[in-house]
Structures are given as structure tokens and as C-alpha cells.
Amino acid sequence: MSNSTKTSADRSEHVFQDRREAGRVLGELLEAYRTDPRVVVLGLARGGVPVAWEVAAALDAPLDTFVVRKLGVPGREEFAMGALASGGAIVLNDDLLRDLAITPRQLREVVDREGRELIRRETEYRDNRPPPDVAGKVVILVDDGLATGASMFAAIAALRQQEPAQIVVAVPAAPESTCRELGAMVDDVVCATMPFPFRAVGASFWNFRQVTDDEVSDLLTTPTIGRGRHEARILEFASAAGVVRLACRGAPGGIPSRADLLDIVGDARVVLIGESSHGTQEFYAARAEMTRILIEEKGFTAVAAEADWPDAYRVNRYVRGQGPDTSAEEALRGFERFPAWMWRNTTVLDFVAWLRQHNDSCGPDRARQAGFYGLDLYSLHRSIREVIDYLDRVDPEAARRARTRYSCFDHAAGEDGQAYGYAAAFGAGESCERQVVEQLIDLQRHTIDHLLDDGTDAEDHLFYAERNALSVRDAEEYYRTMFRGRVASWNLRDRHMADTLDALIAHLDRRADTPSRVVVWAHNSHVGDARATEVGAHGELTVGQLVRERYPQYCRLIGFTTYSGSVTAASEWNGPAERKTVRAALPSSVEELFHEVGKESFLVRMQDGPVADTLRTARLGRAIGVIYRPDTERQSHYVHARLTEQFDAVIHIDTTHALEPLEYSSLWVDGERPETYPFAL
Numbered sequence: 001m002s003n004s005t006k007t008s009a010d011r012s013e014h015v016f017q018d019r020r021e022a023g024r025v026l027g028e029l030l031e032a033y034r035t036d037p038r039v040v041v042l043g044l045a046r047g048g049v050p051v052a053w054e055v056a057a058a059l060d061a062p063l064d065t066f067v068v069r070k071l072g073v074p075g076r077e078e079f080a081m082g083a084l085a086s087g088g089a090i091v092l093n094d095d096l097l098r099d100l101a102i103t104p105r106q107l108r109e110v111v112d113r114e115g116r117e118l119i120r121r122e123t124e125y126r127d128n129r130p131p132p133d134v135a136g137k138v139v140i141l142v143d144d145g146l147a148t149g150a151s152m153f154a155a156i157a158a159l160r161q162q163e164p165a166q167i168v169v170a171v172p173a174a175p176e177s178t179c180r181e182l183g184a185m186v187d188d189v190v191c192a193t194m195p196f197p198f199r200a201v202g203a204s205f206w207n208f209r210q211v212t213d214d215e216v217s218d219l220l221t222t223p224t225i226g227r228g229r230h231e232a233r234i235l236e237f238a239s240a241a242g243v244v245r246l247a248c249r250g251a252p253g254g255i256p257s258r259a260d261l262l263d264i265v266g267d268a269r270v271v272l273i274g275e276s277s278h279g280t281q282e283f284y285a286a287r288a289e290m291t292r293i294l295i296e297e298k299g300f301t302a303v304a305a306e307a308d309w310p311d312a313y314r315v316n317r318y319v320r321g322q323g324p325d326t327s328a329e330e331a332l333r334g335f336e337r338f339p340a341w342m343w344r345n346t347t348v349l350d351f352v353a354w355l356r357q358h359n360d361s362c363g364p365d366r367a368r369q370a371g372f373y374g375l376d377l378y379s380l381h382r383s384i385r386e387v388i389d390y391l392d393r394v395d396p397e398a399a400r401r402a403r404t405r406y407s408c409f410d411h412a413a414g415e416d417g418q419a420y421g422y423a424a425a426f427g428a429g430e431s432c433e434r435q436v437v438e439q440l441i442d443l444q445r446h447t448i449d450h451l452l453d454d455g456t457d458a459e460d461h462l463f464y465a466e467r468n469a470l471s472v473r474d475a476e477e478y479y480r481t482m483f484r485g486r487v488a489s490w491n492l493r494d495r496h497m498a499d500t501l502d503a504l505i506a507h508l509d510r511r512a513d514t515p516s517r518v519v520v521w522a523h524n525s526h527v528g529d530a531r532a533t534e535v536g537a538h539g540e541l542t543v544g545q546l547v548r549e550r551y552p553q554y555c556r557l558i559g560f561t562t563y564s565g566s567v568t569a570a571s572e573w574n575g576p577a578e579r580k581t582v583r584a585a586l587p588s589s590v591e592e593l594f595h596e597v598g599k600e601s602f603l604v605r606m607q608d609g610p611v612a613d614t615l616r617t618a619r620l621g622r623a624i625g626v627i628y629r630p631d632t633e634r635q636s637h638y639v640h641a642r643l644t645e646q647f648d649a650v651i652h653i654d655t656t657h658a659l660e661p662l663e664y665s666s667l668w669v670d671g672e673r674p675e676t677y678p679f680a681l
Contacts, residue, residue: 015172015173015192015193015204015205015533015534015618015640016172016173016204016205016206016618017205017206017207017617017618018050018205018206018207018208019047019050019051019144019172019205019208019211020050020051020053020054021617021618022051022054022144022172022173022192022204022205023050023051023052023053023054023055023058023142023172024054024058025172025192025618025640026051026054026055026142026170026171026172026190026192027054027055027057027058027059028058028587028588029170029190029192030055030058030059030140030168030170030190031058031587033059033061033138033140033168034058034059034060034061036138038136038137038138038165039059039061039137039138039140040061040062040063040064040132040134040137040138040139040140041055041056041059041061041062041063041064041139041140041142041224042063042064042065042066042132042134042139042140042141042142042155042159043063043064043065043066043142043143044065044066044067044068044141044142044143044151044152044155045065045066045067045068045121045125045216046210046211046212046213046215046216047143047144047145047210047211048142048143048144049065049211049215049216049219049220050144050211050215050219051142051143051144051171051172052065052140052142053219053222053224055140055142055170056224056225057224059140060224060225060226061140061224061225062132062224062225063219063220063224064126064131064132064220065122065125065126065216065220066085066086066141066155066158066159067085067086067118067121067122067125068083068084068085068086068118068151068152068154068155069083069084069085069114069115069117069118070082070083070114070150070151071083071084071090071092071107071110071111071114072110073096073100073102074102074106074109074110079096080093080148080150080151081093081096081097081100081102081107081110082097082150082154083150083151083153083154084111084114084115084118084154085118085151085154085155085157085158086118086122086131086155086158089154089155089157089158089161090111090154090157091150091153091154091157092107093150121213124213124217125213125216125217125220126220127217127221133162134159134162134164135162135163135164136163136164136165137164137165138164138165138166138168139159139164139166139167139168140168140169140170141155141156141159141167141168141169141170142170142171143171144171144172144201144205144208145171145172145173145174145201145202145204146171146173146174146175146178146179146182146201147174147175147178147198147200147201148178149174149178149181149182152169152171152182153185156169156182156185156186166186166187166188167186167187168186168187168188168189168190169182169186169188169189169190170189170190171190171191171192172192172193172204172205173191173192173193173194173195173198173201173203173204174191174194174198174201175194175195175196175198176191176194176196179191179194192640193534193640195534196487196539197487197539237588237592237593237596238596240593240614240617241593241594241596241597241598243610243611243614244593244594244597244604244611244614244615245597245598245599246610246611247604247605247609247610247611248597248599248602248603248604249602249603249604249605250601250602250603251286251601251602251603251651252601253282253285253286253601253653254282254283254285254286254560254601254651254653255286255289255290256290256603256651258293258297260603261290261293261294262293262297262298264556264558264605264648264649265294265298265556266556267554268517268551268554268555268556269505269515269516269517269518269551269554269555270501270505270517270518270520270547270551270554270555270556271294271300271517271518271519271520271555271556271558272519272520272522272527272543272544272547272555272556272557272558273287273290273291273519273520273521273527273558273560274522274523274524274526274527274528274557274558274559274560274647275287275521275522275523275524275560276523276524276559276560276561276562276621276622276623276624277523277562277567277569277582277623277624277625277628278339278342278523278568278569278624278625278626278659279341279342279567279568279569279577279624279626279628279658279659280560280562280565280567280568280656280657280658280659281347281656281657281658281659281660282562282601282653282656282657283560283562283653283656284345284347284348284659285347286560286651286653287521287560288347288348288350288351288354290519290558291303291351291519291521292351292354292358294517294519295355295358295370295519296358298517299368299514299517300370300517300518300519301367301368301369301370301371301508301512301516301517301518302370302371302372302373302504302508302516302517302518302519303355303370303371303372303373303518303519303520303521304373304374304375304500304501304504304518304519304520304521305343305372305373305374305375305520305521305522306342306374306375306376306497306521306522306523306526307335307342307343307374307375307376308335308337308374308376308377308378308379308382308383308471309373309374309375309376309377309379309383309467309468309471309500310334310374310379310382310383310386310468310471311334311335311336311337311343311374311379311382312334312343312372312373312374313373313374313464314331314334315331315332315334315352315372316371316372316373317331318330318331318352318356319331319352319355319356319359319369319370319371319372320359320366320369320371321356321359321360327353328349328350328352328353328356329349329662331352332344332348332349332352332662337378337379338570338573338574338626339570339577339626340577340661340663341568341577341659341661341662341663342626344661344662344663345568345659345660345661345662346660346661346662347659347660349662352372355370355372358370366511367511367512367513371508373500373504374500375496375497375500375501375520375522375543376493376496376497377471377474377475377478377493377496377497378475379468379471379475380409380471380472380475380476380479381409383468383469383471383472383475384406384409384468384472386464386465386468387402387406387439387443387465387468387469387472388402388403388406390461390462390464390465390468391443391465394461395446398442398443398446401439401442402439402442402443405435405436405438405439406432406435406436406439406472408432408435409432431480432476433476433477433480436469436472436473436476437473439469439472440466440469440470440472440473443465443466443469444466459507459510459511463503463507467500467503470496470499470500470503471496474492474496477492478492478493478496487539487540490540491539491540491541494526494541494542494543494546495541495546497522497526497543498543498546498547498550501518501520501543501547502550504518505518520543520547522543523623523625524559524560524621524623525542525623525625526542526543526544527542527543527544527557527558527559527647528542528544528557528559528641528646528647529542529544529545529548529557529645529646529647530542530544530545531545531645532641532642532643532644532645532646533621533639533640533641533642533646534639534640534641535639544557544646544647556648556649557646557647557648557649558647558648558649558650558651559643559646559647559649559650559651560650560651560652560653561590561591561594561621561622561650561651561652561653562582562591562652562653562654562655562656563584563585563591563592563594563595563652563654563655564582564583564584564585564654564655564656565581565582565655565656565657565658566579566580566581566582566656566657566658567579567580567582567624567628567656567658567659568580568658568659568660568661568668569624569625569626569627569628570626570627570628571627571628571629572627573626573627575627576665576666576667576668577661577664577665577667577668578665578667578668579658579667579668579669579670579671580628580630580658581630582624582628582630582656583630583633585622586620586622586633586634586638588619588620589619589620589621589622589638590615590619590620590621590641590643591621591622591652593619594652594654595654597652599654600653600654600655601651601652601653601654602651602652603649603650603651604649604650604651604652605648605649606643606644606645606647606648606649606650612644613644615642615643615644616642616643616644616645617642618640618641618642619640619641619642619643620638620639620640620641621638621639621640621641621643622637622638623637623638623639624637
């Protein structure tokens with residue numbers, strides 16, 4: 001294999017139940033080595049051995065241990081100044097030795113002490129069996145996780161002296177920097193997760209109790225060859241599919257029965273409905289129909305979408321019979337920014353037209369009407385124009401002040417938010433942070449003055465302007481933050497969406513006699529609870545998590561999955577919409593599990609009982625955004641998740657089709673790539 005670093009993608013604290021589950025995940029990631037008779041698996045004692053046993057059993061390969069002892073700083077043993085490995089290899093941190101002025105005598109005492117313990121452990125674990133001969137073998141070195149990597153570096157140095165054919169490192173969790181460093185040293189590195197910021201190895205496990213010497217000895221004497229773990233995995237998978245098959249409910253075309261949907265929703269005020277891609281026709285159609293049912297039968301009065309505030313508000317005006325637009329298509333023309341197909345598509349067009357008809361049928365009772373709103377923050381310059389246009393109408397002097405403040409962006413980077421953020425973040429241009437905050441405060445300070453007329457229209461106009469000013473403030477920060485780290489910018493965006501949702505609910509509550517109820521449309525990666533996925537280990541959060549924290553008894557999270565089909569997506573940011581083939585889901589993924597259920601579409605509720613236990617196991621799940629890269633799908637589009645905690649319900653549609661944009665690109669018209677992509681056979 002080529003020198004590479006594999007990861008499950010950039011995404012919860014406590015991903016793995018325990019070391020054994022982590023080993024099974026690694027076994028799946030190392031599937032390519034299963035048929036190689038040269039493979040031998042070595043677990044770093046003690047914590048790496050339970051992980052390595054599962055890897056060896058999955059690969060039908062022999063297992064042994066490799067003992068490595070940390071060389072702790074005298075008096076501060078928790079700090080490693082190096083490591084000692086089987087065979088006598090020593091790795092030292094020369095900078096640390098020099099900085100702490102460790103003397104040769106001190107170092108020798110630590111090495112002698114840890115060397116005796118290393119020999120004791122090897123003798124006890126192997127019961128006088130000789131260590132394995134790894135010359136010419138493919139050695140897979142396994143640990144339960146890495147922090148600094150000192151122990152693994154020592155193991156690699158010791159193994160090289162025995163001249164193996166290849167050295168492969170496999171760990172459940174490690175910092176990205178350590179994985180990259182190892183990638184330059186060995187033939188292959190498999191890091192199941194790379195948490196950021198990296199706190200500790202144990203943070204990736206629910207159960208991380210200490211492994212005993214007896215456990216290591218027992219595992220090393222328990223055969224891994226001929227156990228049929230691969231076949232056992234298939235049987236386990238079939239059993240899990242059987243549990244889901246018994247528990248699932250029909251959902252033709254992805255649409256649950258009205259009884260099932262209304263029962264799931266109950267008295268929830270906020271229902272978040274996701275999508276595992278931004279370009280799947282069936283997801284959009286099923287979500288629209290579910291929303292119609294909730295508006296008609298549960299009195300929901302708003303759709304809040306993962307869309308920019310001013311663009312969505314143009315649609316809101318249209319569906320309420322306001323503004324200059326005369327058709328649904330015209331109302332959707334505000335969605336000009338990439339990816340326009342997310343909202344300018346035939347399914348959203350039909351829903352917007354229906355929403356206008358529904359509202360017209362409500363007559364003068366505006367409290368029964370349903371609106372359409374955006375939650376996102378990308379609309380920096382569009383929101384600036386909307387704030388100024390509003391102030392031009394109600395307070396020309398305030399508009400003049402706003403123009404002066406917002407002109408900062410004209411000097412900074414014109415209409416390009418990312419260019420502004422890059423320049424501001426790295427000191428190459430002016431930061432407009434002070435100006436946007438001042439403008440927001442100015443607008444809020446003169447709230448009473450701006451309510452020139454009584455009634456809801458003036459309140460709506462002011463609310464719209466305030467949310468635009470808040471979008472400018474948060475967008476300015478977002479564009480600066482996106483160049484400082486993915487976690488910070490992701491969290492800022494999802495907090496903005498959750499805060500906008502809170503403000504919308506409060507605004508609607510003031511207009512009605514009963515509490516408002518809102519449907520949220522967004523990607524699964526925003527709708528699902530981050531605490532049940534790998535993202536939590538990175539410190540990331542999601543709208544779904546925030547809504548559960550803010551409305552614990554009154555929210556529902558519903559996700560969608562698919563196994564294969566086609567999707568509308570781009571190959572790169574700002575690229576044209578393409579109709580792409582969605583590859584069959586990866587083995588052991590939740591999508592493959594649902595495929596094995598053998599039904600075209602169905603609903604699964606995450607309730608107590610066998611199905612909840614089955615779906616509590618960490619499995620890979622696919623997420624396709626506006627960009628889809630089939631050639632790097634494992635790294636680009638899959639994360640581990642526990643579906644039971646991530647959603648309240650999931651709808652699976654086995655085969656799905658590309659969303660139909662209102663404007664076709666030539667690539668979209670050309671259609672899907674051949675089935676043999678990318679090999680063109």
C-alpha cells in the first residue's frame with residue numbers, strides 16, 4: 001500500500017463504547033489486508049491488546065503483543081521524555097531532556113527500571129513463548145490511541161531492526177499532527193478518528209477502564225485465526241438488519257403515514273427534518289409533504305431553512321401575499337449565490353406555490369398563515385443592502401450612519417466575503433468588526449423610533465432589519481474565523497442558526513394566542529445531535545444539539561439516509577451543478593445496514609427496545625453536502641455516529657435520484673457517470 005493516512009473524516013466525544021468496539025471499527029478499515037497471509041497484528045501492551053485482538057480476528061491473522069514502556073521524567077512520571085520498546089529500542093525527546101537538564105545517570109535509572117518491567121511483562125504475557133518472527137511480514141501495530149506518539153515511535157524503531165516487509169499503524173483516536181507524522185515514517189496509517197482539539201485518548205471512549213495483565217494474557221492465548229470474524233460480522237449485520245426489519249414502519253417515497261408522523265411529532269414545537277445530501281429529490285419531496293401535513297394538521301406556522309435570511313424572506317413575503325413577486329419562481333430568484341440549486345429547484349418551487357395557496361385560503365387570519373425564513377449567515381453584502389434600504393424608509397439619518405459604517409467592506413474586499421475574511425484574519429486588510437457591532441447597537445437603540453406605525457407590518461419590517469444586521473455581524477465574524485479553524489467557524493454558524501430560530505419563535509409568539517411551531521429544514525449534519533457523532537470530539541456542536549438543550553421536551557430530530565442512486569452536487573466550491581452517481585454505501589455503514597433490511601423505504605423510530613440497542617452501535621454514516629467527491633468518499637463523506645442518540649427517527653430511501661434544478665448546467669444534462677466510474681471499464 002502507498003504511504004497514506006486514512007481517517008473517518010473531520011468530525012463526538014465518546015465515539016467508541018470500549019476498546020473492543022474500536023478494534024472492530026479498525027478491522028473494517030483494514031479490510032484490504034484480510035487476504036494477505038503475511039499479516040501479523042501486534043498490540044501495544046496493555047491498552048492496545050484488546051483493540052488488536054479484534055483487528056486480528058477480523059483479518060484472520062495471528063496476534064501478539066509488543067511491549068513499550070514510557071520513560072517518565074523523574075518526579076513527574078506522567079510526562080514522557082521517551083519510550084523503551086521490545087528489542088531494546090529507545091526513543092528520546094532530546095529537547096525535553098535538555099530543557100529539564102536530565103542527567104545521564106537519571107536517564108539510565110529510568111531506563112533500567114522500565115527495562116526490568118518490560119521484561120517482566122513480556123515473560124508473563126507470552127508464558128515463555130518466543131516473540132514472533134516479523135522479518136518479511138506485514139506488521140500492523142495497534143494501540144488504543146495516541147497522544148504524543150512516543151510509544152509508537154519507539155515500537156516502529158524497534159520493529160525496523162527486524163526488517164518487516166511493511167509497517168502499518170492503526171489506532172482508534174489520535175491528533176491529526178501525530179497521524180501525519182507517522183504517515184511519513186511507515187507504509188500506512190489508519191486513524192479511525194482525529195479529534196480536534198485533542199484532549200486525551202480516553203475522551204473517545206465511553207468505557208476506558210485500565211486493562212489488566214491477566215486480560216492481556218487471556219487475549220493472547222485466545223485464537224484469532226479461524227474464528228470466522230468476517231463471517232461473524234456478516235451474521236451480526238444480518239441479525240441487526242432483522243431487528244430493524246421487524247421494527248420499521250412503512251414510508252412510501254420516504255413519507256411516513258400521517259398517524260406515524262403525528263405520533264412522532266406529538267406536542268413538539270420545533271421539528272427538524274434533515275437530508276443526507278443537499279441534492280436528493282426524494283429527501284426534498286418527502287420533507288415538503290411532511291411539512292404540509294404539519295402545517296395543516298398541527299398548526300405549524302413557519303418553515304426555517306438552511307438558507308440565507310434575506311433570500312428566504314423574499315419567499316416569505318411572496319407566500320404571505322406581499323412584495324412585488326408574482327410567482328413562486330420569481331420569489332426564488334433571490335437565491336443567486338452558490339449553490340443555487342439547493343432552493344431553486346422544482347420541488348421547492350412546488351412547495352412555495354402550495355404555501356401561497358394555503359395562506360390565501362386562511363383569509364384575513366394571519367395567525368394561521370405559515371411563513372418561510374432563512375437561518376444561515378452567508379448573506380453579508382445582501383443583508384447590508386437590506387439594512388440600509390429599511391433605514392432609508394424609516395430614518396434617513398440612521399441610513400447615512402449605516403452607509404458610513406458598512407463602507408468599511410468596500411475598502412476591505414468588495415463583494416467577496418471570503419476575501420475579506422482572509423485579509424482581516426491575517427492582517428492584510430481592515431477588520432470591520434467594530435463597525436458592524438456599532439451598527440447593530442444603533443439599530444436596536446432606536447427600535448421604538450422605527451416603529452412608526454401600529455400593527456404587525458411595522459414589527460415585521462423591524463424584525464427583518466434587525467436579523468439582517470445580526471447576520472452582518474455574525475457573517476463578518478464567520479468570514480474572519482473560517483481561516484482560523486473549522487471548529488470555530490462551524491460552531492459560530494450553527495449557533496447563529498439556532499439563535500435565529502429562537503428569535504423567530506419569539507417573534508411569532510408575539511403575533512399569536514398560542515405558542516408557535518416551526519419546521520426546520522437543514523442537512524443531517526446540522527439536524528442531528530453532535531454529541532452522538534464524531535464531531536463532539538472536535539468540540540463541534542450542531543443546531544440539533546442546541547435545540548435539544550433549549551427545548552428538551554418540545555423538539556424532534558428526523559434524519560434521512562439512502563444507499564445509492566444519483567445526486568445533484570458540484571465537484572468543487574462554486575462549481576456547476578452536476579448529476580452524479582451516488583456509490584453504493586460502504587460496508588458496515590448504517591446505509592448498508594438499512595439496505596440489508598430489503599425494503600425500498602421505511603421509517604425507524606429511535607425508541608427503547610431492540611432497535612434502539614442495535615442502532616446505538618457506532619457505525620459510519622454518509623453526508624454529502626454541496627460538493628460530492630466519490631473518489632475520496634470514505635475520507636470526505638463518512639463519519640461515525642450512534643443513530644439512537646443522533647435522531648428521534650430516521651427515514652431510509654434505498655435508491656434516490658438527483659434533485660432537478662430550475663437551471664440546468666450542461667454537466668447536469670449529460671447525467672450520471674458510467675457505473676464503472678472511476679475505472680472506466
